[in-house]
Structures are given as C-alpha cells and as structure tokens.
Amino acid sequence: MGNLFKIAVRNLFRYKRRTLLTVSLIAMGVIFVLGYISISGSFKNMIIAQITGSMIGDLQVHRKGYVASIENLPLNMNLKPQAVKKLEGILNQLPEIEAYSPRVKFGGMFSTFVETTNIRLNGVYPEKEFKTVPLLASRITEGQKALNKGEILLPELLARGMKAKIGDMIVIVATNQDGSVNGKQFKVGGILESATGPGGRDGYVHIEDAMEVLRMGEMEISEVAVRIKHFGKVEAFTQKLDGLLSGEVNKQGKPAFEVHSWQQLSPFYNIARMIDMMTIFIQLMLISVVLISIMNVMIMAVYERIREIGTIAAIGTLPTKILSMFIMEGLCLGVIGTVIGNVIGAAIIFILNISGWVTFDFSRQKGLVLSPTIDPVNMLVISAIVIFVSVIASLQPALKASRMEPIKALRHV
Amino acid sequence: MGLIVAENISKNYQVVATKVTKDYGTTENVVRALRDVSFEIEPASFVSFVGPSGSGKTTLLNLIGCLDKPTDGKLTVVGTDVLKLDRHESAQFRGDNLGFIFQDFNLIPVLTVYENIEYPLIIVKNTPAGERRKRVMTVLEAVGMADQKDKYPDQISGGQKQRVAVARALVSDPKLVLADEPTANLDSKTAYTIIDLMKKMRNERKTTFIFSTHDQKIVGEAEIIYSLADGELVDKQVKGGKQNG
Numbered sequence: 001m002g003n004l005f006k007i008a009v010r011n012l013f014r015y016k017r018r019t020l021l022t023v024s025l026i027a028m029g030v031i032f033v034l035g036y037i038s039i040s041g042s043f044k045n046m047i048i049a050q051i052t053g054s055m056i057g058d059l060q061v062h063r064k065g066y067v068a069s070i071e072n073l074p075l076n077m078n079l080k081p082q083a084v085k086k087l088e089g090i091l092n093q094l095p096e097i098e099a100y101s102p103r104v105k106f107g108g109m110f111s112t113f114v115e116t117t118n119i120r121l122n123g124v125y126p127e128k129e130f131k132t133v134p135l136l137a138s139r140i141t142e143g144q145k146a147l148n149k150g151e152i153l154l155p156e157l158l159a160r161g162m163k164a165k166i167g168d169m170i171v172i173v174a175t176n177q178d179g180s181v182n183g184k185q186f187k188v189g190g191i192l193e194s195a196t197g198p199g200g201r202d203g204y205v206h207i208e209d210a211m212e213v214l215r216m217g218e219m220e221i222s223e224v225a226v227r228i229k230h231f232g233k234v235e236a237f238t239q240k241l242d243g244l245l246s247g248e249v250n251k252q253g254k255p256a257f258e259v260h261s262w263q264q265l266s267p268f269y270n271i272a273r274m275i276d277m278m279t280i281f282i283q284l285m286l287i288s289v290v291l292i293s294i295m296n297v298m299i300m301a302v303y304e305r306i307r308e309i310g311t312i313a314a315i316g317t318l319p320t321k322i323l324s325m326f327i328m329e330g331l332c333l334g335v336i337g338t339v340i341g342n343v344i345g346a347a348i349i350f351i352l353n354i355s356g357w358v359t360f361d362f363s364r365q366k367g368l369v370l371s372p373t374i375d376p377v378n379m380l381v382i383s384a385i386v387i388f389v390s391v392i393a394s395l396q397p398a399l400k401a402s403r404m405e406p407i408k409a410l411r412h413v
Numbered sequence: 414m415g416l417i418v419a420e421n422i423s424k425n426y427q428v429v430a431t432k433v434t435k436d437y438g439t440t441e442n443v444v445r446a447l448r449d450v451s452f453e454i455e456p457a458s459f460v461s462f463v464g465p466s467g468s469g470k471t472t473l474l475n476l477i478g479c480l481d482k483p484t485d486g487k488l489t490v491v492g493t494d495v496l497k498l499d500r501h502e503s504a505q506f507r508g509d510n511l512g513f514i515f516q517d518f519n520l521i522p523v524l525t526v527y528e529n530i531e532y533p534l535i536i537v538k539n540t541p542a543g544e545r546r547k548r549v550m551t552v553l554e555a556v557g558m559a560d561q562k563d564k565y566p567d568q569i570s571g572g573q574k575q576r577v578a579v580a581r582a583l584v585s586d587p588k589l590v591l592a593d594e595p596t597a598n599l600d601s602k603t604a605y606t607i608i609d610l611m612k613k614m615r616n617e618r619k620t621t622f623i624f625s626t627h628d629q630k631i632v633g634e635a636e637i638i639y640s641l642a643d644g645e646l647v648d649k650q651v652k653g654g655k656q657n658g
Contacts, residue, residue: 013523314480318508
C-alpha cells in the first residue's frame with residue numbers, strides 16, 4: 001500500500017500544474033462549502049436562538065385546540081388551575097427541563113390618555129420568564145432589564161408610535177371572560193426591541209397584574225413555555241412530553257393538552273429548512289466539481305500513460321494492482337484537496353469570527369454580528385464525501401487501465 | 414491459483430513451440446503473422462530470432478511472453494501450456510517466470526533507477542524489504558549502474574537505460590528473459606555492451622535469453638539463431654555449425 005501511495009504521489013507530481021489546478025479546484029470547493037455551511041448555519045442557529053431564547057421558548061404546552069385559535073388569544077381556551085397543577089407536576093419531574101414559564105396571553109387596548117391602540121400582552125412570572133427565555137432581557141433596550149408588578153414592558157414600535165417613554169403612566173383595558181371590561185394603570189418599565197416571529201411585538205406585564213385586568217378569580221394559564229437543557233434534543237423531548245401528556249384527558253375524555261416544538265410554532269422553521277436544502281445543493285455542486293475534475297485528470301492520466309500501463313502489465317503487474325494504482329492517484333488528489341480546503345476554510349472561519357466582519361439585519365434587529373462556526377462532524381462528513389467521490393471518479397479510468405491488453409498498450413504510440 | 418503444467422516432455426525445454434500459427438484481422442481479411450512455427454529452446458540458451466520487418470519476430474516473442482495467444486498450434490513456456498492461461502494467470506505467470514527488455518527501455522519515468530529495478534519485487538512479487546534491497550543492489554552492481562541508482566530515467570543515457578531495463582528484467586530471477594530489439598535504439602558500441610551484459614548475466618545466472626533483432630552485427634552474438642521470413646521459420650543456426658529449420 002505504501003509503495004502504491006508513493007508511486008501515486010510521484011505520478012501526481014509528474015504533471016505539477018495540472019495536479020495543482022485540480023487540487024486547487026477541490027480545495028476551493030471545500031472552502032466555499034465550509035464557508036457557506038458555517039455562515040448559513042450560524043445565521044440559522046442565531047435566529048433560532050433569538051426566537052426560542054427571547055420569545056417562544058423551545059416548546060410550548062397549551063390546552064388542546066388553543067394553537068388553532070392563537071391569533072384570537074381566546075381566554076376561554078386557557079388551562080384551568082387543576083390542569084396547570086397537573087402539568088406543573090409532570091414538568092417538575094422531567095430532568096431534561098431547564099426552566100418553564102406559565103403565561104396568560106390576552107389582547108387589550110393601550111391608552112396613553114391621549115391616544116389609544118390595540119396591544120397583545122403576556123402576563124408572566126418575571127423570574128420564570130427570564131429563565132425560560134433568557135434573551136428577553138437583551139431585547140429590553142430602554143429601562144431596567146426586569147419586570148416589576150405594576151409595570152409594563154412595551155414593544156418598541158408601539159411605544160414610539162404612541163410616544164410612550166420610560167416612567168410614563170398608561171392604561172390597559174381588556175375584556176374578560178364574562179364579557180365585562182376592566183382597566184388598570186401601568187408604569188412603562190421598559191421598551192422591548194421588536195423581533196420577528198410570533199410574540200415578537202407583544203408587551204409583558206406581571207401575571208398577577210394580568211389576573212387583575214382580566215378579573216380572574218383563580219389563575220388560568222394560556223400557555224407554558226419550556227426551555228430544555230439540550231436544544232438539539234428538542235424534537236425527541238417534544239415527543240416524550242406529548243406522550244406523557246397524552247394520558248391526561250378532559251371531562252369529555254379527549255386529550256387535555258397539546259405540545260408544540262418551536263418548529264411548529266415559528267414560520268422561521270420553513271426558512272431554516274430552505275437553508276438546509278440550499279446546503280444540500282451546495283454540497284451537490286461540490287460533488288460535481290470533484291467528480292468532473294478528478295475524472296478528467298484521471299482519464300488524461302490513463303491516455304498519456306498507455307505504454308507505461310502496457311509495460312507494468314507485461315512485467316506481471318496484476319490488473320487489480322493497476323486498478324489500485326490509479327484509484328490511489330484519484331484518492332490522493334481528493335485527500336490533498338480536502339486537507340488544504342479544510343485548513344484554509346477553518347482559517348477563514350476563524351478570521352471571520354475574531355474580526356466580526358459578518359453583520360446583518362434581521363427584520364427590526366439591526367447589526368447582528370454573525371459568528372460563523374463549523375461543527376467538526378460537518379467537516380468530517382464533507383471530507384468523507386469528497387474523498388469518496390474522488391475514488392468513484394477514478395474508478396472508470398482505473399478500470400480502463402486495468403483492462404488494457406498489454407500487447408495493445410505496448411504498441412500504443 | 415494453479416498454473417496448468419504440460420506434458421513431461423516439455424519440462425526439458427524452456428520453450429516448446431509446435432506448429433504455432435498466429436492470425437490477425439477479421440475472418441474476411443486474415444493476416445497470417447506466423448505459420449506452423451515449431452522449435453524448442455533449452456534452458457540457459459542465448460537465442461536470437463532474426464528477420465526483416467514483418468517477418469513475425471515480435472509476434473513470436475509476444476506469444477512466448479504470454480502477451481498474446483497463438484491462433485493454432487501448441488506453445489509451452491517453462492513447462493506451462495500458455496494457451497490455457499487466462500488474463501490474470503498470464504500476468505501472474507509473466508511475473509513469476511519471465512523478464513522483459515523493450516526496444517524503448519520502457520522505464521517508469523517517476524521512479525529512480527533503483528526504484529525501477531525494485532518495482533517487480535514490490536508490486537509483482539511482494540518481496541520483503543531486506544531481501545529486495547539485497548537483490549536490487551546485486552543486479553545494479555552486475556549491470557554497472559550502482560553509482561547511478563538515485564537518478565531518474567531522464568537523467569541517464571540510452572545505454573544506461575537499457576542496462577537498467579536488463580537489471581529490472583533479471584531482478585526477480587526469471588527463468589526466461591525476452592528482449593524485443595533490445596539494441597535498436599542504441600549505437601553499435603553500446604549495443605555490443607548490452608549484448609555482452611546479457612551474455613554475462615546468462616552465464617552467471619543460467620537464465621535463458623531470447624531476443625529479436627534485425628541488426629546483422631548483433632545477430633552474430635547469439636548462440637542459436639532462428640531466421641524468420643513471412644511468418645515462417647526458415648533457418649536455424651547453432652554457433653559452430655548450421656542446421657536447417
């Protein structure tokens with residue numbers, strides 16, 4: 001094997017320029033794919049982290065049927081105290097859960113005494129909410145990064161449109177379950193940066209204030225947002241929780257709860273899927289580049305060395321050895337190109353990371369700094385694909401070489 | 414993989430050809446390159462096939478070298494009926510029993526002199542490293558190329574290349590060395606040197622040498638000379654006497 005490798009490398013150095021061009025092509029392909037995967041992957045992960053970490057959580061639990069009518073924020077679809085108690089009992093026993101936050105969601109009127117407009121609000125326990133969606137605090141652009149009773153966190157656009165500032169008193173008016181209307185004064189405690197996605201333009205109040213506005217006699221919950229310890233296991237955990245809650249039925253004998261992961265709640269999931277799809281196409285392009293360039297080089301190598309093939313066959317080299325020799329050449333091209341591509345690609349990703357050059361705007365969020373990262377598993381997979389394709393690309397020319405009749409090859413001019 | 418061994422009678426000879434015929438082309442347009450050629454070659458012989466271009470010398474050497482198969486007749490090389498060998502067995506047989514010297518030297522350009530000679534031991538015979546080095550150095554010294562061992566083929570002269578080719582042919586200790594016009598691309602002085610070298614190797618190693626040539630000066634160096642004309646064996650000369658074929 002070592003000798004076959006030596007001969008393969010020597011043969012590659014025989015045509016230095018051609019080898020250099022082919023290796024460069026493969027290396028550039030690898031660099032572009034790594035660059036694309038790292039940037040698009042980091043973008044995707046950053047946005048997912050924003051969505052799950054500042055608004056919706058990793059998954060949510062609702063009363064069965066709530067999500068279908070979520071745009072109306074129906075109060076009559078809230079979880080009753082008994083159901084909430086059951087749910088919390090189950091959630092408290094699951095070690096995978098980092099934190100969870102019960103929310104009361106409702107729509108109301110927001111008045112500055114001068115102007116009035118609509119607003120969607122989340123009544124939350126601030127401590128639980130900040131643990132469940134830790135990036136929420138980073139969205140508070142003005143005011144304290146906290147939520148106290150009697151205060152409201154207003155979404156930026158609404159605050160600006162209504163000319164509401166920190167410390168201003170405003171009124172929230174909402175219709176409660178029995179149809180009566182109630183109002184409560186709040187102090188503007190903070191301004192929230194708007195974010196794309198469900199809940200991205202909602203305001204926040206303390207859950208006890210929400211109960212007061214809605215004149216709830218006892219605590220009813222619209223949803224429970226859950227954050228798990230290992231985000232990568234969100235789908236598996238969603239299924240597990242769904243399985244655990246499927247046994248809980250209401251008085252009609254139907255399931256009492258429904259569980260949705262962030263993928264089912266956020267439209268960004270479709271963009272994430274599109275990014276994944278584009279990554280596959282980029283990888284297919286890389287495969288084509290490697291396949292065509294190596295096949296081209298190897299076909300040329302076989303045609304240029306027909307007499308040499310005849311000589312080695314005449315002196316007793318078995319066809320399988322000739323096959324191995326040419327495959328080894330293609331393999332070496334692939335390996336060298338992959339190694340160079342990985343080294344340069346990793347260096348570029350590192351430079352992009354420390355320089356902070358890659359910034360972008362996502363909806364209302366401006367100047368997000370991307371930190372491109374690449375999973376070593378991804379690098380290994382790409383390298384394995386390139387090396388495998390190199391062998392496949394060499395196979396046809398190598399078979400041709402191994403099947404040559406020595407006498408015809410020796411006569412070749 | 415077992416090779417097919419011919420009858421005992423063949424074992425006394427390195428090569429036995431019986432009415433060997435070789436045709437080329439299609440059934441409608443047949444070119445008969447060899448016609449009913451019969452001969453025997455004993456071990457450690459120094460044999461030459463001579464004749465003008467197109468007389469069938471190269472075809473005959475290709476048949477003996479298992480690079481091609483006769484259309485008709487019987488051919489036994491080193492006790493093996495070569496007609497019965499398949500492609501893989503032929504390659505193995507060549508590697509085990511035969512050495513080749515080519516008119517154009519056919520050295521592998523990316524390997525040094527040493528590596529070219531070592532090649533059959535590594536790729537064909539899988540000889541252990543220590544044994545390999547010993548054998549390569551022995552033949553390198555025998556052909557007078559030990560001081561050039563690290564050079565590449567494009568750094569040595571034609572005569573030196575052919576010396577390397579002789580060394581490569583001999584390094585695996587074959588029973589038979591076939592040389593097709595080994596001196597055609599060399600000047601007379603170098604050609605004689607190469608023939609002398611081949612003879613010396615034959616004497617030292619008792620290897621049978623069969624070469625083809627149309628160079629009359631070189632022909633005289635052979636001990637047995639078979640003459641070919643239009644694909645037929647027309648004459649056999651044994652040094653010191655003449656015998657019609």
